[in-house]
Amino acid sequence: MRLQTLSLFVAMCAVLVLDLSFAHGQKPGAKKEIPPPEAFNVTTKDGVILHGTYFASTEGKTAIPVIMIPGWERSQNDLIGLADAMQKQGLAVVTVDLRGHGASKTIQGPGGQITEIDLGRVRSSDFDTFVTQDLEAIKGFLMEENNKGKLNIEMLTIVGCDYSAIAAMNFALQDWSWPILPAIKQGQDVKGLILISPPKTFKGFNANMAIQSPVIKNQVSIMIIAGDQDRTSFSDAKRLFSSIDKIRQKSFTEPKDRTVFFAAKPSPLEGTALLADPRANCIKDILFFTKVHLQDLQANDPWTDRSSPLN
Numbered sequence: 001m002r003l004q005t006l007s008l009f010v011a012m013c014a015v016l017v018l019d020l021s022f023a024h025g026q027k028p029g030a031k032k033e034i035p036p037p038e039a040f041n042v043t044t045k046d047g048v049i050l051h052g053t054y055f056a057s058t059e060g061k062t063a064i065p066v067i068m069i070p071g072w073e074r075s076q077n078d079l080i081g082l083a084d085a086m087q088k089q090g091l092a093v094v095t096v097d098l099r100g101h102g103a104s105k106t107i108q109g110p111g112g113q114i115t116e117i118d119l120g121r122v123r124s125s126d127f128d129t130f131v132t133q134d135l136e137a138i139k140g141f142l143m144e145e146n147n148k149g150k151l152n153i154e155m156l157t158i159v160g161c162d163y164s165a166i167a168a169m170n171f172a173l174q175d176w177s178w179p180i181l182p183a184i185k186q187g188q189d190v191k192g193l194i195l196i197s198p199p200k201t202f203k204g205f206n207a208n209m210a211i212q213s214p215v216i217k218n219q220v221s222i223m224i225i226a227g228d229q230d231r232t233s234f235s236d237a238k239r240l241f242s243s244i245d246k247i248r249q250k251s252f253t254e255p256k257d258r259t260v261f262f263a264a265k266p267s268p269l270e271g272t273a274l275l276a277d278p279r280a281n282c283i284k285d286i287l288f289f290t291k292v293h294l295q296d297l298q299a300n301d302p303w304t305d306r307s308s309p310l311n
Contacts, residue, residue: 124204
């Protein structure tokens with residue numbers, strides 16, 4: 001019952017966001033033209049060519065950047081419509097195929113030799129490369145956009161589905177583990193995680209260390225979304241929410257202070273299918289989380305030029 005109440009609270013707030021977004025600041029001639037989606041690719045340090053699509057924001061240094069990762073054996077193409085709708089609300093969105101998915105199936109070896117990546121041969125020990133190589137490279141792309149004044153990297157948000165929800169949590173831990181240097185800020189940029197049907201484990205890949213860390217327990221804002229008609233995925237998602245919420249309840253006294261949210265959807269779908277299904281209307285929850293909750297927190301992390309002093 002409590003989870004349903006929270007879901008209703010989130011949905012109602014998000015509806016308000018949508019209503020206000022069309023009424024506020026939309027004077028004739030004042031609206032900036034939204035840039036068309038831009039295909040891009042980046043190469044990881046180990047040679048994998050990642051393909052993505054960038055939906056640039058018109059909000060400049062206050063734009064919240066969002067990395068959207070589809071689920072296992074799914075493509076970024078499944079998320080294009082949702083990313084387009086998010087861009088129209090001022091978010092700077094990147095959809096991306098991590099290695100072995102969609103168009104990101106080649107790796108460039110020594111001498112320029114190109115080989116194909118076969119997901120069927122990926123071992124549990126290989127899953128860490130999604131975090132240490134792929135997401136780090138995508139963050140590097142967004143860092144360049146930050147230094148051009150086109151977004152605020154210090155409000156970085158990641159949307160992950162099934163296995164990529166695990167990758168998102170592990171990347172948050174990695175991002176918050178960089179040592180603090182006096183001359184340059186290296187990490188602590190991930191401020192939001194949106195986890196769609198997060199599993200307890202996936203092919204041996206898990207986020208146990210991240211979940212037990214202060215990053216997930218206390219620091220990063222989290223939205224968990226799950227379909228309530230899939231018993232296993234809903235149970236895993238609810239368990240994750242409850243374990244985090246139990247700890248965070250000690251630090252807030254009013255609903256406005258909440259930093260972890262749960263949205264239950266009346267659906268048998270999970271992962272990418274749930275996120276992309278217009279009937280689930282996940283965009284309401286995403287916009288509440290980003291355009292209301294994270295936007296309120298942005299005053300604590302304003303834009304800064306993160307160009308390296310070495311450059």
